[in-house]
Every structure is written in C-alpha cells, then in structure tokens.
Amino acid sequence: MSSSSPDITVLMSAFNAERYIIDSIESILSQTFTNFAFLIIDDGSTDSTAEIVESYRDPRIRLVRNQKNIGLTRSLNKGIKLAESDYIARMDADDISLPNRLEKQFQCFKSDPSLTLCASRMEVIDENGCPTGIIYPTISPSLLPWRLLFGNQIPHTSVMLKRQALIELGGYAEWAKRSQDYELWARVNHQHKVLMIPDILVYWRDHSSNITQIDNQAQRDTQREVVYQSLQRLTGFPISRDFALHLHELVHCGKYAAKDYTIDALKLLDQINLTFCKHYQPHSDAQRLIKESVQAIYESLMSSAIRQLSFSSLMVGAYVFFNYPRSALGSVIKSGQSLLRKISSRPLKNI
Numbered sequence: 001m002s003s004s005s006p007d008i009t010v011l012m013s014a015f016n017a018e019r020y021i022i023d024s025i026e027s028i029l030s031q032t033f034t035n036f037a038f039l040i041i042d043d044g045s046t047d048s049t050a051e052i053v054e055s056y057r058d059p060r061i062r063l064v065r066n067q068k069n070i071g072l073t074r075s076l077n078k079g080i081k082l083a084e085s086d087y088i089a090r091m092d093a094d095d096i097s098l099p100n101r102l103e104k105q106f107q108c109f110k111s112d113p114s115l116t117l118c119a120s121r122m123e124v125i126d127e128n129g130c131p132t133g134i135i136y137p138t139i140s141p142s143l144l145p146w147r148l149l150f151g152n153q154i155p156h157t158s159v160m161l162k163r164q165a166l167i168e169l170g171g172y173a174e175w176a177k178r179s180q181d182y183e184l185w186a187r188v189n190h191q192h193k194v195l196m197i198p199d200i201l202v203y204w205r206d207h208s209s210n211i212t213q214i215d216n217q218a219q220r221d222t223q224r225e226v227v228y229q230s231l232q233r234l235t236g237f238p239i240s241r242d243f244a245l246h247l248h249e250l251v252h253c254g255k256y257a258a259k260d261y262t263i264d265a266l267k268l269l270d271q272i273n274l275t276f277c278k279h280y281q282p283h284s285d286a287q288r289l290i291k292e293s294v295q296a297i298y299e300s301l302m303s304s305a306i307r308q309l310s311f312s313s314l315m316v317g318a319y320v321f322f323n324y325p326r327s328a329l330g331s332v333i334k335s336g337q338s339l340l341r342k343i344s345s346r347p348l349k350n351i
Contacts, residue, residue: 006037006060008102008160009083010091013075014053015043017093020205021052023129024093029058033102036060036089041079044069049093073180077171083163090181092157094205096125101201105160108195116165116192117185120201122155127207136204141196142286143293146276148189149230151223151252152182158202159185165192179222186230223248235275237268250297262301263319269294 010028014021028038038061042050053063064082066075080088087109089102105118124134137153147153159181169187176183188194228244231237246265249255273294277287301316 006035006085007106008033008036008087008089009079009085009163010036010038010089010102011041011076011079011083012039012091012093013041013043013072013079014045014049014093015069015072016045016047017049018045018047018052020094020207021049023096024091025053025056025061027096027098028091029056029060030099031097031102032100033106036102037062037083037085039064039079039082040093041075042066043071043075071177073172073174073176076180077174080163080166080171086163087160088163088166089160090156090158092204094207095122095157096129096203096205097157098201098203101158102160104197104199104201108197109160109162112193112195114193115195116162117154117188117194118160118197119154119195120158120197120199122158122202122204123200124206125203127205129203129205131203132206135200137196140289141198142282143289144194144196145189145280145282146286146290146293147252148185148194149234149272149276150227150248150250152179152185154181154185154194154196155202155204156181157204161188176222176226178218179226182223183226186226190230190233231272234279235272237271239268243268251293254300262316266298266301266316266319269297 012024017024025038025040028036038058040053040061040063042053042063042065044066050063050065053061064078066078070078076090087106089105091097101120105120108118109115122136124132124136126132136155137147139147139153144153165188169184169191171184172180173183185194224241224245227248228239228241231239231244231247243265246262247269250262250265251269273290276282276290282290
C-alpha cells in the first residue's frame with residue numbers, strides 16, 4: 001500500500017439508523033488516530049440514514065448504498081472486499097467509540113505483529129446515552145481464548161482485525177443470520193492470536209430495536225452450532241449439538257442445574273482443558289485462571305446438588321465430591337455458612 005493509504009478502515013453497516021447514527025459518526029471523526037477511511041454501507045434504509053451520511057463533507061467517509069436490504073452479514077462481507085487498508089475496525093451505527101479507541105488498538109497491532117484480532121471491554125449506555133454502569137465482558141483478558149470455546153466474550157463493535165486474515169478465513173459466515181460475529185471470532189480464535197484490552201473503548205447502546213434484543217432463538221441456535229463446531233475443531237470428540245449447548249450453559253451462562261448428562265460434561269470439560277493447553281500453550285497465569293474457572297463450576301454444581309436433593313443432582317454432587325474434593329469441600333463450607341446466616345438472622349420466637 002502507498003504511504004497515503006489509510007492504515008484502518010472503519011466499517012459500519014447501517015439500516016434505518018437515523019436516530020443514533022450521528023453520535024456514532026461523530027465518535028469516529030473525533031478519534032485521536034486520524035489516518036483511517038470510514039466505509040458506511042447503507043443496507044437499504046427507508047429513513048434518512050443515507051441523507052445524514054451524505055451531509056458530511058469529511059473526505060474519509062465513503063457511503064455505499066445497497067439497492068435492497070441484504071442483511072448485516074452480507075453487508076459486512078461487501079465492506080471487507082471494498083476496504084483498502086491493512087486493518088478493519090468494526091463500528092455499529094448506534095454505538096459510540098471513545099476518542100482513543102483506534103489509537104490504542106493500532107498500537108497493539110504494531111507492538112505485536114502476531115496479533116490478528118484486538119477487542120476491548122465496553123460499557124452499556126441507555127437509549128439516551130447515559131451510562132448504566134454495566135461493563136462487559138468481566139472475565140480476565142487471559143481467559144479470552146478459553147472462554148470463546150463456550151460462548152461469545154467479544155463485543156462486535158469493539159473489534160479491530162487484520163483484513164488479510166479476514167479474507168483468508170472467508171469473512172463472516174453467511175449461513176449465520178444472528179451471532180455472525182461469534183462464529184467468526186471462533187474461527188479466528190482457533191488459528192490466530194486474539195487479544196482483549198482491559199480498557200473500555202466503546203459504549204454499547206441498549207435499546208428496544210437493538211439486534212441483540214430481537215430474534216433471541218436464532219442467536220441461541222447459532223451459538224449452539226458455533227460451540228459445537230469449536231469443540232469439534234479443537235478436540236474431535238464425538239459430541240452432540242445438545243451436549244455442546246449444555247457445555248455452553250455450564251461455562252458461559254453459569255446455569256448449574258444438575259442434569260443426567262452433567263457428569264459426562266464434567267469429564268469432557270477436563271479433557272477439553274488438556275487439549276486446549278496443548279493447542280494454545282497458554283502461559284502459567286492463564287492456566288491458573290482456567291483451572292480456577294473450572295473449579296468454580298464444580299463448586300456451583302455441588303451447591304446446586306445440596307439445594308436440589310434430587311437423584312440426578314446427588315449423583316453430580318457425589319461425582320464432584322470424589323473427583324474434586326477440594327472444590328466440593330469449599331462448596332459444602334459455603335453452603336453451611338449460608339445456612340447459619342439464615343438461621344441467625346431469623347427472629348427468636350417467644351418461649
């Protein structure tokens with residue numbers, strides 16, 4: 001690329017985004033890093049989205065209008081092909097990037113040439129742009145490759161990637177109408193280095209028409225398929241999609257209800273951990289955090305078994321107790337302490 005070419009293409013797909021797109025555009029034009037192109041795909045909007053974009057005279061902005069609505073996945077793939085920079089930064093039409101976002105992420109790539117994907121934490125804002133205090137994700141950045149096996153931990157609107165790697169991977173999978181970002185991150189995670197900056201670099205807007213608020217079943221179906229494919233790529237173990245969903249619920253969602261196949265899931269989780277360490281070779285701190293996160297699952301399952309006292313929960317509790325006695329003992333102690341607190345907080349009855 002010539003020296004005058006942009007280092008980064010900020011890629012935005014917008015559909016009927018007139019309410020928030022000005023805030024989003026302004027947040028990009030206010031970046032401390034200035035050598036970027038801003039490619040906005042108007043995906044067949046029927047409101048004033050395109051007219052708002054056209055009102056800007058900044059030469060870095062390029063508007064491409066789809067003749068009809070083709071959806072987010074296909075629009076993003078179109079943008080990847082049109083981009084002419086080494087890096088692509090995703091930006092949604094209703095979110096806000098903090099002023100130093102592009103600068104910080106670009107510095108990460110320059111500091112580590114092996115890096116392919118760089119994301120950051122985000123803070124949730126409401127419809128009026130007021131911070132809610134909710135920050136995502138809350139996991140340690142060292143856990144990112146491990147947790148991506150079981151669920152999405154990367155805010156789509158926070159990501160910067162190497163364009164060449166995107167092209168080699170085939171871009172976004174067009175079969176995934178929802179959670180297409182997680183499907184792509186999972187494939188990147190298997191072959192390349194990913195990084196989560198602990199800083200908050202984007203504000204994610206929570207509103208009623210946000211894509212994450214609609215078609216939740218389609219998102220869950222895609223997530224189940226992605227977890228299944230990720231575990232197949234990594235381990236080759238013969239598991240079903242329903243079993244992959246159970247692992248997703250255990251590790252990602254924190255749903256610890258003991259079921260008939262939970263013991264099999266725990267056995268498999270240990271094997272996945274061993275295979276993961278061989279494939280990714282995480283440093284000692286990451287291995288410790290993974291071990292602690294798995295132990296937390298054992299403790300929660302033991303607590304669930306103590307509360308439920310059903311046959312399946314007791315079987316899970318017995319398995320945890322005999323195979324992971326330290327986690328089981330910790331859970332029993334915590335449950336006992338909780339019970340004592342409840343008893344001590346009850347008012348004494350008159351004798």
